[in-house]
Amino acid sequence: MYAAKERRAGCEMYATEHDHYDPARLTLVAELRRAIDHRELELHYQPMASAQNGHIRGMEALVRWRHPEHGLIFPDQFIPLAEHTGLIRPLTAYVLDAALAQCRQWHESGRGLFVSVNLSAQSLLDVHFPQEVEALLAKWHVPAPWLKLELTESSIMSDPVRALRVLTKLSAMRLSLSIDDFGTGYSSFAYLRRLPVNTLKIDRSFVMGMKNDDNDEVIVQSIVDLGRNLGLETVAEGVEDQTTWDSLARFGCDIAQGYYLSRPMPPESIDGWLSAWASRIPELGNALPIA
Ligand code: C2E
Ligand code: CA
Ligand code: CA
Secondary structure (H helix, E strand, C coil), X not given: CHHHHHHCCCCCCCCHHHCCCCHHHHHHHHHHHHHHHCCCEEEEEEEEEECCCCCXXXXXXXXXXXXXXXXXXXXXXXXXXXXXXXXXXXXXXXXXXXXXXXXXXXXXXXXXXXXXXECCHHHHHCXXXXXXXXXXXXXXXXXXHHEEEEEEHHHHHCCHHHHHHHHHHHHHCCCEEEEEEECCCCCCHHHXXXXXXXXXXXXXXXXHHCCCCHHHHHHHHHHHHHHHHHCCEEEEECCCCHHHHHHHHHHCCCEEECCCCCCCECHXXXXXXXXXXXXXXXXHHHHCCCC
16 A cells, blocks of 8 residues: 555555565565674775776775674665665664774875765754764764765765765765766756756766667766766766776766676775785776876
């Protein structure tokens, strides 16, 4: 009934994924709550490189749940659940805490990397969220510009007035704000111009399609141009091969991220990966317009 009402469909077939009260789901909710309390969630990190010279600028933190029976669970399977059950707030706090601890550690070992954290719509509607971020930055002695927050257009558009208020506070704290999955939402250019964001993160579906689809290539190039004209940094995610990277570098895209560099990795793999990557940079540099 709720699904039918929500979609204004009149009627709907029963489907367990729409049933917030099905017993398996309730068990998972209880387990997720426990997982947050018992620190069973872990963050994996995916490198973000300068598209122009291959140097690593930062890492995106992506959460995983190490379930005692089911093994590693990916965020698509529990973030929506957390969003519907009030668990997203403690989950986001947990992720921010762990990501900032990691960022502090990088800087202590001489690696000047930023960390980028994904937010859900609820954080943007929470007027106390900026204070929570401020407290965590202070706890880990992390200067605000080292932290990037990624939010989607749809999370902003769910309540633009309130979201703008929270974004303005975060921006005044000198945090860097990115619009994730850019190109898939509905924000108008007029609205975009008013948002205090620094970065457009081009949705991976366009980037992954670039090599074989001229339309996708035109879309990516247009977003990079739009970013440049608005004074915004552009990030391309979903970079899976050198050909795509070369095109992005040619278009003037700022940052590349994707399986071509690395899949998201656990923190203990980062040092080894960074050394291996550094030895690949001269080789990459040959293929890139700017060495
Ligand atoms: P996203 O923010 O768009 O993250 C990028 C996703 O694309 C990641 O999946 C990443 O593993 C995958 N990816 C990266 N490079 C490539 C590539 O070259 N090719 C392909 N095919 N895929 C690539 P993941 O880690 O499963 O995350 C899925 C989504 O879960 C994220 O999408 C984000 O929306 C959400 N998420 C992850 N961590 C958090 C979190 O801490 N909080 C919140 N609220 N959401 C999170
Ligand atoms: Ca993201
Ligand atoms: Ca994305």
